[in-house]
Amino acid sequence: NAGVTQTPKFRVLKTGQSMTLLCAQDMNHEYMYWYRQDPGMGLRLIHYSVGEGTTAKGEVPDGYNVSRLKKQNFLLGLESAAPSQTSVYFCASTCSGRACYNEQFFGPGTRLTVL
Amino acid sequence: AQSVTQLGSHVSVSEGALVLLRCNYSSSVPPYLFWYVQYPNQGLQLLLKYTSAATLVKGINGFEAEFKKSETSFHLTKPSAHMSDAAEYFCAVSYTGGFKTIFGAGTRLFVKA
Numbered sequence: 364n365a366g367v368t369q370t371p372k373f374r375v376l377k378t379g380q381s382m383t384l385l386c387a388q389d390m391n392h393e394y395m396y397w398y399r400q401d402p403g404m405g406l407r408l409i410h411y412s413v414g415e416g417t418t419a420k421g422e423v424p425d426g427y428n429v430s431r432l433k434k435q436n437f438l439l440g441l442e443s444a445a446p447s448q449t450s451v452y453f454c455a456s457t458c459s460g461r462a463c464y465n466e467q468f469f470g471p472g473t474r475l476t477v478l
Numbered sequence: 479a480q481s482v483t484q485l486g487s488h489v490s491v492s493e494g495a496l497v498l499l500r501c502n503y504s505s506s507v508p509p510y511l512f513w514y515v516q517y518p519n520q521g522l523q524l525l526l527k528y529t530s531a532a533t534l535v536k537g538i539n540g541f542e543a544e545f546k547k548s549e550t551s552f553h554l555t556k557p558s559a560h561m562s563d564a565a566e567y568f569c570a571v572s573y574t575g576g577f578k579t580i581f582g583a584g585t586r587l588f589v590k591a
Contacts, residue, residue, distance in 0.1 A: 367521075394577060403487060405568060405583040406522075413577055421578070453521055464510045464529045465572035465579050469521035 364389050367470035369454050375476045376444045384439040384473050386454030393459035395437040396421075396467070397429060399450040406453065412437055413459070444477045451475070480505045480571050484582035492590045497541075497556040499585050501569030504550060511552040512570040512579070513543055522568060528552060539563070564589045 370385045386395065394413050398406040408421030412431040426448060428440045437456075441448060451474050455467040485500040503509060510529050514522040526537025533545040539562075543554045552569060566586045572579040 398581075403583055406581040408578060411577060419577075455522075461574065464527060465576065466512065466524060466527060467514075467522070467570075467579055469514075469523065471521045472519075 366390065367454055367456055367468050369452075369470035369473050371473060372471065373474050375478065376441075377478050378445060380444050381440070381442050382444065382475075383441075384452055384454075384475075386437045386439070386456075386470055387435055388437075388454075388456040388468070389435065390456060390458070390468065391434070392456035392468070393434075394457045394465075395431065396455045396457075397427070397437065397439045398453045398455065399423065400453060400472075401450050409439065409452075444475075446477045449475060449477045480509070480573065480580045482569050482571050482580055482582035484567075484569050484585050486585055487583065488586050488588065490588040490590060491559045493561055494558050497554070497559045497563065497587065499554040499567050499569075499587065501543075501552045501554065501582060502550055503552060503569070503571045505571055505573060507573045510572045510574070511543075511545060512572070513537065513541070513552075513554050514568045514570060514581075516566045516568065516584075518565075525554070525567070559587075559589050561589050561591065563587060 367388045396411040397409040410429040415434040454470040483502045512527045513525040516522045528545045536542045569582040
């Protein structure tokens with residue numbers, strides 16, 4: 364099993380450009396998450412999904428949109444990139460049963476630079 | 479509301495010395511507690527978790543953590559540091575029925591030869 368994969372691994376954008384980050388998981392997990400990691404701030408939740416066709420806002424949702432059209436995929440979109448969105452983006456997933464304990468499985472990350 | 483505080487953004491130890499990374503949490507309901515490790519240019523991977531069973535939890539690579547409800551702490555320890563332990567460590571809290579996990583700011587561990 365590949366676990367959680369993210370595409371692309373690196374990207375450089377100019378201010379105002381748009382892009383989509385793709386996350387895929389092959390563990391049949393119900394819940395999926397997008398985080399951003401910035402120095403000294405840990406991981407901050409951008410958006411999350413508790414099932415196919417559902418999404419919800421996290422702690423820092425402004426400037427981002429998401430879609431979960433298929434259970435295994437969770438897309439993060441930046442419509443008009445800003446330098447403040449320079450960060451490392453992580454996707455994570457977890458199963459929904461009580462015995463899952465919200466243990467998160469992470470992808471390798473996407474390093475995004477906005478000039 | 480839940481929160482996590484990691485004391486010390488950087489910790490430096492000598493190889494073979496005790497590793498102690500501190501984590502305090504707040505939660506209005508019984509928590510699930512986690513330690514994740516992040517090696518350079520990689521994603522996070524689970525080191526260990528507390529899920530309301532034994533209060534002393536053993537994880538991978540010789541790490542362990544003890545849940546102390548009275549102190550609202552979940553400190554991570556390892557008796558003898560190895561160079562390969564150099565990484566960033568994140569404490570996190572979640573709870574039954576919740577969808578979200580709250581992460582601490584992280585502690586970067588340096589191991590000196």
